[in-house]
Amino acid sequence: MVKPVLIFLVLFALCFAAIATADELKVREDAPERYVVKKGDTLWDISAIYLSQPWRWPQLWRMNPQIDNPHLIFPGDVLRLIYDADGRPMLVRDDRVRRLSPHTRASDTRPGAITTVPLAMIRPFLAHDQMLSQSDLEGKPYILGANSNVKNATEGHTLYARGELEPGKAYAIYRKGRPYIDPETGDNLGYAMMLVATSRAFRGGSNERNEPASLQILDVKREIRQGDIVLPALDGEALPAYFHMARPEQRIDGLIIETTSKLREFSKWDIVIINRGASDQLKPGHMLDILRPSPAVVDRGNGQPVYLEDASRYQRLASNFGHEQMQMPRERVGHLMVFKVTERASYAIVTDTYRPVRVGDHIVSP
Structure with missing residues (x-):
């Protein structure tokens, strides 16, 4: 009875060791000991210099107890690769390590901190671009017209919308674009919403009294049309500069x-x-x-495999041709x-x- 238990404990220890090894943060062999941060760098770029799995960059930074926010690094900062007492790697800033005692924490409020990915690339999609389903669009306020009989309103016009808006609040005006279709199911995943203009409400409107809301146009990207959708404008100041990169827990x-x-x-x-x-x-x-x-390959077992896309018309008509396709x-x-x-x-x-x-x-x- 002792022997099976002993074997189980040995196997358990080996499995635990394998899991621990798999989770170990490994630094690239060609990683430099020091790196000077350049303008245009991102946390992803820097971490890719040190890790084969750059999305694990928080693990490379989180062990530094001397910095209140380890994400705040700036062009010109010198980063140093060090290892803790357990041999785990971490990146630190040389100036912080030298100046601060182990019990001192610091924060840095300088502008221009390095972001996770280029924020300028995704800012328009975070702030303006939308994807809404048909159910999302139902009941949303929409443009009725302007203070002049025009098909396409521009700056200088007052807009009227059906719906109840909050006076003084900023609103974005969108036009429903083409649908995004799931190629696997054929389902409509949502509509691309094109930003048309930004505006500010100065009359709230009332559905009960059948009174339209009134909007002042702030900025026009496209001519505004009747039926365009009115949605609250997002606060650009709330956009995230940092993302906690991680693998999804589910498949x-x-x-x-x-x-x-x-x-x-x-x-x-x-x-x-x-x-x-x-x-x-x-x-x-x-x-x-x-x-x-x-690329798909068809192998009929005659020593003459052929890419499916290169197959001749005769080969495609041959008996069982499609059934002999290899799963690449x-x-x-x-x-x-x-x-x-x-x-x-x-x-x-x-x-x-x-x-x-x-x-x-x-x-x-x-």
């Missing part, structure tokens, strides 16, 4: 369904839309792999970070690529 397997650049192929820092969202428990900061299936593996072509989530779809930014990324590529969380 994710979906597709890139659109890119905002409208290009066939795209690369690092491009913005994409994926067919997974809050209903799949995705959150801002979640990191996903981008995979692409390798999917290979990683990059990573992306989710930064804005709707119920069934999300906006994400491509953080790195090994090959150009395309619409239709898979997004997965192992």
